[in-house]
Amino acid sequence: MASPAVLHGFFASSCTWRVRAALVLKSIPFEERHVDIVQLKTHLSDQYQAVHPAQKVPALEIDGTTLVESMAILQYLEDTRPRPALAPVAPLPRARMREIVETIVSGIQPLQNVGVRGLLGSDEEYSAFARGAARRGLQTLEALLARSAGQYCVGDQLSMADLCFVPQLFNAVGRLKLDISDLPTISKLYAKLSKEEIFMKTHPRTVKHLSET
Numbered sequence: 001m002a003s004p005a006v007l008h009g010f011f012a013s014s015c016t017w018r019v020r021a022a023l024v025l026k027s028i029p030f031e032e033r034h035v036d037i038v039q040l041k042t043h044l045s046d047q048y049q050a051v052h053p054a055q056k057v058p059a060l061e062i063d064g065t066t067l068v069e070s071m072a073i074l075q076y077l078e079d080t081r082p083r084p085a086l087a088p089v090a091p092l093p094r095a096r097m098r099e100i101v102e103t104i105v106s107g108i109q110p111l112q113n114v115g116v117r118g119l120l121g122s123d124e125e126y127s128a129f130a131r132g133a134a135r136r137g138l139q140t141l142e143a144l145l146a147r148s149a150g151q152y153c154v155g156d157q158l159s160m161a162d163l164c165f166v167p168q169l170f171n172a173v174g175r176l177k178l179d180i181s182d183l184p185t186i187s188k189l190y191a192k193l194s195k196e197e198i199f200m201k202t203h204p205r206t207v208k209h210l211s212e213t
C-alpha cells in the first residue's frame with residue numbers, strides 16, 4: 001500500500017488550508033507536519049529549504065515526489081484524482097473560477113502574507129498596508145462574485161475558488177479584523193460556506209487543537 005501523503009503546513013496558513021481541504025474532499029490519506037512560520041520560523045531552516053525552495057508552506061509529499069505552490073498542488077490532485085471534481089467543466093464557469101482564484105492567489109494573499117511583514121517598516125505600517133491591500137482585493141472579489149456565485153463561488157458547484165475563498169476570508173476577518181458588512185455577496189457566501197463540514201473539519205482551529213493533543 002502507498003504511504004500516506006505528507007502535508008508540510010502551518011495550521012493558520014490560508015495556502016495550507018486550500019490543500020488540506022482538497023486532500024480531505026478527495027479522501028486522500030495524509031499526515032500534516034507542522035512548520036511554524038510565525039514563532040519558531042522553522043520554514044527558514046536549510047532543512048526545510050530542501051523541501052520547499054522558497055521556504056514557504058505548503059509543500060506536499062505525494063506519489064514519490066514533493067510538490068510546492070498550492071494551486072499547482074490542487075491541479076495535480078485534480079489531474080490524478082479527479083473525483084470529486086474541484087473545477088467546472090464548461091469554459092465560462094472555469095474562467096469565472098480562475099478569475100476568483102487569481103484575484104485571491106495573486107492579488108490578495110501575497111500582499112498580506114506574514115513573509116512581507118519585515119519588509120514594510122513597523123508592525124503598524126505592515127498592518128495598514130496589509131489591511132488596505134486585502135480590502136481592495138475584497139472589493140474586486142465582491143464584483144466578481146456578484147456575477148458568478150450561486151450556492152458556491154461559481155454557481156452551485158464547490159470548486160477551487162471556494163478552497164481559496166474561505167481561508168482568505170477567515171484571514172481577512174479573523175486576523176486583519178476587516179469589516180465586510182458592506183460586501184453583501186461575500187458576507188452571505190462566507191457565512192454559508194464557513195458552516196460547511198469540509199471547512200469546519202479543516203479549519204485552523206480544528207487542526208491546531210489536533211496538533212496539541
Ligand SMILES: N[C@@H](CCC(=O)N[C@@H](CS)C(=O)NCC(=O)O)C(=O)O
Pocket residue numbers: 013014015016037043055056057058068069070071105110113114115116
Ligand atoms: N503562492 C504560494 C504562497 C505560499 C505562501 O505565501 N505561504 C505563506 C503562508 S499562507 C508562507 O509560507 N509565508 C511565510 C513566508 O513567506 O515567510 C502558494 O500558493 O503556495
